[in-house]
Structure formats: structure tokens, C-alpha cells
Amino acid sequence: MSPFSDTDTTRCLCAAAHLDVLFRNRAIRQLVEEHHRAAGPSPGVDEQMVVQHCLAARRRKTLRNVLITLLLLLLAPRSVSLTAQGPAGASSLFQQLSGHDAMLHMPLFPQTWLVLTWIVVLVELWISYYGIVARGLLRRNFQPQSAPTPLFPHRIDAAPTTTDANVVIYRGYSPFVGAGLALGGWSFPVDVTKAKEGQEQQPRPLPFDLKEIYDHIDASLLTSGDPGLDTESKLYVNGEGIRDDERFVPVKLSRPCQKVSSALINQYRECRTERIRYYHCFRVTSWQGDLIISTFLGFARVGKSLYTEVSHFVLPPIHGKYHRVDRLQPWPTWLNLSRLLGLSIITTVALAYLAPIFAAYRLGRPVSLWLAERTTRREIKDNPLFDYGTDTSIRSMVSDTNYHQYLQVLDKEMYIKVVQWQILDSVVAFLDSKNVDTSEIRQRQSMILNQGLIMSGGTIKAESLAIGKQATAVRDGAARIAGQVAAAAQTGANAA
Numbered sequence: 001m002s003p004f005s006d007t008d009t010t011r012c013l014c015a016a017a018h019l020d021v022l023f024r025n026r027a028i029r030q031l032v033e034e035h036h037r038a039a040g041p042s043p044g045v046d047e048q049m050v051v052q053h054c055l056a057a058r059r060r061k062t063l064r065n066v067l068i069t070l071l072l073l074l075l076a077p078r079s080v081s082l083t084a085q086g087p088a089g090a091s092s093l094f095q096q097l098s099g100h101d102a103m104l105h106m107p108l109f110p111q112t113w114l115v116l117t118w119i120v121v122l123v124e125l126w127i128s129y130y131g132i133v134a135r136g137l138l139r140r141n142f143q144p145q146s147a148p149t150p151l152f153p154h155r156i157d158a159a160p161t162t163t164d165a166n167v168v169i170y171r172g173y174s175p176f177v178g179a180g181l182a183l184g185g186w187s188f189p190v191d192v193t194k195a196k197e198g199q200e201q202q203p204r205p206l207p208f209d210l211k212e213i214y215d216h217i218d219a220s221l222l223t224s225g226d227p228g229l230d231t232e233s234k235l236y237v238n239g240e241g242i243r244d245d246e247r248f249v250p251v252k253l254s255r256p257c258q259k260v261s262s263a264l265i266n267q268y269r270e271c272r273t274e275r276i277r278y279y280h281c282f283r284v285t286s287w288q289g290d291l292i293i294s295t296f297l298g299f300a301r302v303g304k305s306l307y308t309e310v311s312h313f314v315l316p317p318i319h320g321k322y323h324r325v326d327r328l329q330p331w332p333t334w335l336n337l338s339r340l341l342g343l344s345i346i347t348t349v350a351l352a353y354l355a356p357i358f359a360a361y362r363l364g365r366p367v368s369l370w371l372a373e374r375t376t377r378r379e380i381k382d383n384p385l386f387d388y389g390t391d392t393s394i395r396s397m398v399s400d401t402n403y404h405q406y407l408q409v410l411d412k413e414m415y416i417k418v419v420q421w422q423i424l425d426s427v428v429a430f431l432d433s434k435n436v437d438t439s440e441i442r443q444r445q446s447m448i449l450n451q452g453l454i455m456s457g458g459t460i461k462a463e464s465l466a467i468g469k470q471a472t473a474v475r476d477g478a479a480r481i482a483g484q485v486a487a488a489a490q491t492g493a494n495a496a
Helices: 008-019 021-031 047-084 087-098 108-136 153-158 210-222 262-270 320-327 334-382 406-433 439-449 477-495
Strands: 167-170 181-191 229-238 276-286 291-302 305-315
Touching: 008 021, 008 047, 008 108, 008 320, 021 047, 047 108, 047 334, 108 334, 181 406, 181 439, 210 229, 210 262, 210 276, 210 291, 210 406, 229 262, 262 276, 276 406, 291 406, 305 406, 406 439
Parallel strands: 167 229
Antiparallel strands: 181 305, 229 276, 276 291, 291 305
16 A cells, blocks of 8 residues: 555545546546556655546446436437327327326426436435545545445556656656646755865875765655655656667557666666756655655766755645535535535536436547557657656646645745755765865855845844845945945044
């Protein structure tokens, strides 16, 4: 079972599989029906559990649409036959309506069909809301092991899971697919051939490989005791142009491989390329998976320098509509029942026209998927630059654009500052142990960590002042001359 099976995010998305048709279709399309492109990582989410609920919900909705369509096909001929009899049929229908047993001989169509359709819709909505969601997906009664049993288990097994993947195959601009919004970062080079200064006998810097510094930082952060902190090592591969690279695409007409050998990881850890990069990720999962902060760390040897780069990303909370499951009660109140009845009436009106179309679409879906896959296979064979990458994930596509609480903003700042301070401190300690001069790094460390200004009381008097990230202060010539004239005048006044 995934380590994210019991998170609130997983629970809410499992509920959304039953209540949100758009999310359900997108999740199935990305994780089940896609056979040629990689899946984006979804930290804090058990993807396979979400897929199980999505497939179960789609199967139930399809059964509902088929039943409504069958009711239409069974009852419509009766109405047509009465209409075809002309006045005699109309007289027979009038007698049925006006007789003492009118309730037993109601016109079969369209009134009876609408009533039966409404009953089918109401039963399906009751099962969705109170038979599944309220019964096993509320915060108080959520049990991950009680996920619905798949009708075709091989479809769940074939669905990709990125929990234990060590390769991210991306397309588009950013390689950090699924990490969320970019928050900036920092980078600097340091000369690792320069020995420490100020010692009588300066020892020469010791050689080291990049694996040593990664392991040192990893050990330092994991022993710091920060709750919710995890680390992972991954390759980030551009999905364009890997069609003939059997390390990542063993079978050209299938999904690329997202788990490779440790030897390949070690190879690109020491020597990156333009299209394949190694990054060490420090990830903090907070607020029950609703807030995820990722810090990506990369080193590169460039001549005599060790180049260090850090990028920060945040996955904001999932959209508020996916939390509506928490508004449900295990048993409906009168207000909940009235809302459910209203929703059933609206749904019945819509499905009266659309259920046959939805049923036909679902039954014909295998054919359309086969045609789409045939087109994709032809494109793979003809295009050496076919892009196997992805630019989204299940978690990122449900993220909100805003935080839900101000405390989440404060926690995001806290985790970023704590992690980057520990990274910088570990880099300095490691290079010190290798007799490398770290004076320049210490200066940069102060600049990186002191990016804010807090003042309480007193006054500030300065010719120029710059506050904030990448801020600069420039005094032009006129202001400088005016300042000098004012200073001279003040000096003359004091002397008089």
C-alpha cells in the first residue's frame, strides 16, 4: 500500500471520483487510457486507489445510463402503438386514465418513463453520496483498505504509480512536473581547488565526487528531525528525442520506463547532460497532504568550480470543491434530503435527453480509443522526436491558485527557510572537511538567508536603501551633489 493512502488529499480525490465527472474522466484518461506517455508524479496521493474509485464510479454511472436507455427502448414502442391506432387508441388511452384502475393502467410513455428514470437517478445518487462517500470517505470513517474491488484487476495493475519511480519524463518548459508553482531559488559557484587561508601549513583540498556531498546533505537533513521531510533522487529526462533510447523506452509503442537502475542514476549524478539531469529533492508534506513544499538541489562540476543550484516549488491546497465531502453527514438531514431530491430532478431532466448519448459513447469508447492509439502508434513510428513526456499530474491539476489559510503561507515560508539553511550549512561543513576555502560561501549564505528586513522602533537614515529580493539602490549625480552641498552648508552653520 502507498505511504499516501491515508492522506486527506487521497481521501478527497477518491470522493471526487464519485461526485465530479470532469475529474473522474481526466484521471482515467491520464492513468488508464494513456498507453504511450509518462505519468507525472503526484506527491501526497495514492494514484492507484484514486483510479480504483474512478473506475468503480464510471462503471456505476454507465449502468445508470444503460438502464435509462433500456427503459426508453422498452416503453417507447407501447406509446407508439397507441398513437398508431388513431382515435381508437386515443379512446383506449382515455379509458385507462378515467377508469377506477387508472393507477394500474397509467400511460406508459412519457410520464411513466420519466418517473422510472427519476427513480434510477435517485438510487444512483443515494449510493454515490451516502452508500459510498458518506459511509467510507469521511474523515471520521476513512479506511484505505476498503477501496472498491476492481472488475478488471489488470487495469489497476497497469496504471502507473509514481511513488517508487526514480525518473520523471517531462515535456514543455519545466522539468519539475507535478511540483506545483515555482518560488524561485538561488545558485552560486565555488572554487574547490582553493585551499583555506589563514593557516601556517595550508593543506591541499581533498578530491571528492558528487555522491559524497549528496549523501552528506541527505544524512544531515534526515537526522535533523524535521517532521514530514522526505528525500528522493531522480533523473529528469526530456521526453522529446528518447524514442530510440532503450534505457527509458524499452518498447517504443508503450509507456516509457520510469524506474531505472541505480547505476544509471549514479552515472548522471556525476555528469549531467542537456536533456538528462539528476536532482535531489527534499520534500515536506504538511497539512495532511494539502500543502507540499519541494526543494530541488543540483550540483555540477564546471572546470575548477562546484556549481550549486536550488529551486523551490510549492503545491497549494487542492481546490475547495474537492473538500465538499467533509460537509456530508453519515446520515442525511432533511436539508440534505431536499438537496438530493432537487439534484435528482435536475439530473433526470438532463439525462432524459443525454443518457442514450452517454451510453452509446461509453459503449463505443473502446473503438475510439483503438483509433486514437492507432494514430499515436503511427506518429511514434514516423516521428523520431515523438514526445513521451508529460506536463501535468493528478495532484497538480486539482490544485487551487490560492492558499486556504494564512497559516499555510507562514508554514511554506518556514519550511523553505529551514531546508535551505540546512542545505547551506551542510555544504559548508562538507567543503570544510575537504579543506576547501568556504569564506565566499559563508558570505553568500548570509545574503541568501537574510532576504527580509524586520525593524521595530528607531529610525533609518541612509543615502540609499534597497530591500527585497534582487533589489538595488542607485544614487544619481544630482542627488549626490545636492547631498554634498547640504552637508557643507550644515558644517558652515555649525562653525558660525
